[in-house]
Amino acid sequence: MSWHDPGGPGGGSGRGSVVTDAQVVHVGGTRPYDVVIGSGITVPATRRLLGGTRLVALVHPQCLHAAARDVAAALGEGPGAPRVELLAVPDGEPGKDLAVAARLWDQLSRLRLGRDDAVVGFGGGATTDLAGFVAAAWLRGVRVVHLPTSLLGMVDAAIGGKTAVNLPAGKNLVGAFHPPAGVVCDLDRLASLPPEERSSGLAEVAKCGFVADPALLGMLDRPEEQLAGLVARAVAVKARVVSADPRESGPREILNYGHTLGHAIERVEGFRWRHGAAISVGMVYAAGLSHRLLGLPEPDLKRHAAVLGALGLPVSYRPDAWPALLAAMRSDKKARAGSLRLVLLRRLADPVVLPVDEADLAAGYADVCS
Numbered sequence: 085m086s087w088h089d090p091g092g093p094g095g096g097s098g099r100g101s102v103v104t105d106a107q108v109v110h111v112g113g114t115r116p117y118d119v120v121i122g123s124g125i126t127v128p129a130t131r132r133l134l135g136g137t138r139l140v141a142l143v144h145p146q147c148l149h150a151a152a153r154d155v156a157a158a159l160g161e162g163p164g165a166p167r168v169e170l171l172a173v174p175d176g177e178p179g180k181d182l183a184v185a186a187r188l189w190d191q192l193s194r195l196r197l198g199r200d201d202a203v204v205g206f207g208g209g210a211t212t213d214l215a216g217f218v219a220a221a222w223l224r225g226v227r228v229v230h231l232p233t234s235l236l237g238m239v240d241a242a243i244g245g246k247t248a249v250n251l252p253a254g255k256n257l258v259g260a261f262h263p264p265a266g267v268v269c270d271l272d273r274l275a276s277l278p279p280e281e282r283s284s285g286l287a288e289v290a291k292c293g294f295v296a297d298p299a300l301l302g303m304l305d306r307p308e309e310q311l312a313g314l315v316a317r318a319v320a321v322k323a324r325v326v327s328a329d330p331r332e333s334g335p336r337e338i339l340n341y342g343h344t345l346g347h348a349i350e351r352v353e354g355f356r357w358r359h360g361a362a363i364s365v366g367m368v369y370a371a372g373l374s375h376r377l378l379g380l381p382e383p384d385l386k387r388h389a390a391v392l393g394a395l396g397l398p399v400s401y402r403p404d405a406w407p408a409l410l411a412a413m414r415s416d417k418k419a420r421a422g423s424l425r426l427v428l429l430r431r432l433a434d435p436v437v438l439p440v441d442e443a444d445l446a447a448g449y450a451d452v453c454s
């Protein structure tokens with residue numbers, strides 16, 4: 085599949101290039117869009133999505149400033165190209181803050197960013213969540229294009245239209261559903277990603293393998309060689325699920341595989357663990373419960389620790405932490421009243437959501453500590 089750069093928004097810049105070998109995954113719903121995956125595609129694919137835009141606010145974390153500046157310069161080059169303004173924000177979770185969002189709205193006001201203009205989110209999942217939220221609320225919603233630079237951002241955060249900032253009371257408590265106009269996953273960006281961030285993203289890829297596409301699990305034997313295929317297949321899993329449930333009213337729940345215990349570990353660790361590390365333990369836990377309660381076959385159970393362990397992810401946790409973990413699971417915003425509901429597997433790629441009582445939850449945890 086090739087994506088042709090029309091040569092700047094007005095066309096005819098003479099710089100028209102072709103995005104070769106890019107893969108495109110379509111996301112359905114009320115405002116459908118494409119996710120483009122490939123190498124060296126940032127500028128041509130983003131230009132195509134910004135066609136006709138006069139002004140672009142490119143939101144990025146300070147630590148990715150040099151890369152963001154290069155993208156802004158290239159996007160703003162040539163006749164008919166938009167004016168691209170760089171807006172720096174704090175890196176990671178500190179950026180997902182109402183005060184940061186308010187500062188961005190103030191900057192958009194000074195720039196006079198209008199309804200036909202666009203916001204671009206350039207960074208990890210924290211930055212695209214923030215940029216998406218700011219775009220969702222500005223003038224009651226302007227176009228946002230996501231350029232995720234982390235693996236987790238590419239396969240998860242930038243897709244599905246969920247945007248949010250954090251409150252002292254909890255993560256992602258204020259947000260909006262605001263699908264992007266498109267997502268550009270340029271695999272070249274991943275070259276500078278720290279190893280622990282790469283593993284964190286690979287945990288989400290493995291999750292897609294367990295709940296929907298077991299072929300991914302084999303490909304994870306050599307992730308570096310298979311990066312394009314891994315990203316495209318994992319994106320396809322997320323796209324399929326969110327297309328069927330754009331506002332998270334049910335089926336999307338399967339994407340929470342491993343997340344109930346994972347979120348609890350993140351809280352108990354004071355968010356010092358990477359998300360992928362926490363859900364890795366969570367998936368081993370969910371697989372153990374699936375084996376106990378639903379007869380998940382032993383080889384599939386063992387495959388969890390084997391695949392995740394080989395990626396350098398943790399597969400067990402502290403025995404003494406159970407009371408704190410249970411309390412955290414109970415207070416998770418996704419927990420329904422009464423017993424906890426977990427995503428479990430009957431077999432690989434056959435997920436179900438099931439209430440699990442406290443005795444089973446504890447017995448399952450004993451397996452994860454041993």
Ligand SMILES: NC(=O)c1ccc[n+]([C@@H]2O[C@H](COP(=O)([O-])OP(=O)(O)OC[C@H]3O[C@@H](n4cnc5c(N)ncnc54)[C@H](O)[C@@H]3O)[C@@H](O)[C@H]2O)c1
Nearest residue numbers: 176208209210211233234236237240241246273276277281
């Ligand atoms: N909206 C959703 O549906 C959704 C889904 C999953 C996660 N999320 C959110 O995504 C966030 C987690 O995403 P994340 O792991 O990408 O976090 P992140 O944005 O904090 O990025 C992780 C770190 O990697 C750095 N980084 C990113 N790209 C880089 C690159 N190319 N080179 C070097 N360093 C780079 C970042 O600067 C940051 O320090 C959380 O806030 C989570 O709530 C949202």
